[in-house]
Amino acid sequence: MDKKEKVVLVGVETENNYKYFEESMIELKSLTKTAMGEVVFSLVQKRPQIDRQTVIGKGKIEELQTIVENHEADLVIFNHELTPRQSQIISDALGVAVIDRVQLILDIFAMRARSKEGKLQVELAQLEYLLPRLIGQGKTLSRLGGGIGTRGPGETKLETDRRYIRDKITVIKRELKEVAAHRHRTRQKRQDNQVFQIGLIGYTNAGKSTVLNILTQAQTYEQDQLFATLDPLTKKWRMPEGFEVTITDTVGFIQDLPTQLVNAFHSTLEESREVDLLLHIVDASSPSRQQQEETVLRLIEELDLSKIPILTVYNKSDKIDPSHFVPTLFPSVLVSSKSLSGKEQLIQGIKLNLMEILQPYTLTLTQEKGNLLHRLKKETLMLSSEFNEETQNYLVKGFAQAGSFALRLMESELE
CATH class of the missing domain: 3.40.50.300 (P-loop containing nucleotide triphosphate hydrolases)
Incomplete structure (x- = not known):
């Protein structure tokens, strides 16, 4: 998509978020830029808490409507998670697509996912987010297939049939379980290999x-x-x-x-x-x-x-x-x-x-056991190895993980 979408950002500073509000608005702008959007206006408001119906209140919605028209904006992004009801009311009032911070982040994740697991996880998150928001989303769903908030493996197959989405979620969870099991085996192998x-x-x-x-x-x-x-x-x-x-x-x-x-x-x-x-x-x-x-x-x-x-x-x-x-x-x-x-x-x-973190060890190795030096070097943090001409022994010092062969060698020396 060559043409960047024109985006208006909306944020409300409340008693709960005032400490990091400014920073989160800057972050929202960066997120929009990462999602290939162009921020044409940022509307901010201070109020004790957000309006239950429209987040910013009736008067501000009218102001936002004018801003959207004047800047010919394609999309409005709220810096708050919107309930399905809020999303619908605001979208109907503005006549353009409305998404929230969560959908924006999901969209970026959809752009970034490369592996099969990454794509599955993003699709799962998108579907779980969209499921309760499907009522009355005809207008929004009609723009699926283009634009911020609509990307990712789940968007093209998205239907208003909730059962389809629930089935899809079940299938993805099953697939992810298999991938996780495979990952666990790989991790276990790494741990077993110390x-x-x-x-x-x-x-x-x-x-x-x-x-x-x-x-x-x-x-x-x-x-x-x-x-x-x-x-x-x-x-x-x-x-x-x-x-x-x-x-x-x-x-x-x-x-x-x-x-x-x-x-x-x-x-x-x-x-x-x-x-x-x-x-x-x-x-x-x-x-x-x-x-x-x-x-x-x-x-x-x-x-x-x-x-x-x-x-x-x-x-x-x-x-x-x-x-x-x-x-x-x-x-x-x-x-x-x-x-x-x-x-x-x-x-x-x-x-x-x-x-x-590791345990210190000191080892005396006979000349015949010199071949163990290579293994110690690879499997432990070996700090020094000196060869004593008189005793014809190696004195090795370093740090190793609990249960490692270096510590077992040291224990056998002490016995």
Whole structure:
């Protein structure tokens, strides 16, 4: 679709959202841009709480109608989740399509999904969102097949037949179960092989894919836009010492992430549940850094990931004055993932964290067992190996996972 849709944004600042209202409106504008829309006007209003029927009240609806006509807008996007009734009333009054923040995010996810699982999860979230909104949507459904809020695998087959949609939801859930089972087997295999796993999490557009790329040369899609990564990607990374670990990139979090998406992307986020270390990537240059940190920490809590050790990586230091930067989360490291020194600092930060998580070992290996050095290098964080000419032995020091063969060797030495 070459021609960008003209979009009017609408937001209401209330007693509940005033702390982050301004930021969420800026974010809504970015989301619209990511969805290939052109924002022609933003209508904001202050009121104690939103109007139950039209969100903004009768007078403002009339004002909005004039704005839509004057700017020849194609679409109105509300920065609030609309009930089916509100959506219908507002759409009838304005005579143009009306969607909310949730539908906009679902639309972007539909654009970004690449894998079979990603596409299925987006379709499931879209159908579950649309099901209660099908009554009286004739006008809106007639524009399906074009425009923001209508993309994705589910849109072309969408019918007003609710039973069709319910059946489709059942089928998708079944397929997702199979995919999740396959993913679980792969994860189990990684765990059985005693591979140390690192997971990347963070607010959308904080630079997770960039971090993954500089460490593993994974060449994932990295772009300065919201939700550039949707499908989880696991890559092997060999640390400078030789220790082989895996790194998994995940979907970015966002303020008011639709519950449909948290549910739909559970298996994606479950990848993070099995990891040994989380790297929380934060955009150090973002004016709303603290609010973004809080959003991610809240979701970490909700997803039951808070028991996992976390290293906060403050990224994009090239966009700020590092001497004035004060971190809010610890342990942390401040880097620019675009620079060579940033990569070194990041690796050093990860290494120090590993030394706290893993168990130290000291081994004396006879010359005949020298072949084990290669295995130790690959499967543990080996810090030194010295050969003693007098005793003809290797003295090896490092850190290893509980139950690893290095620790078993050490135990057998002590017996």
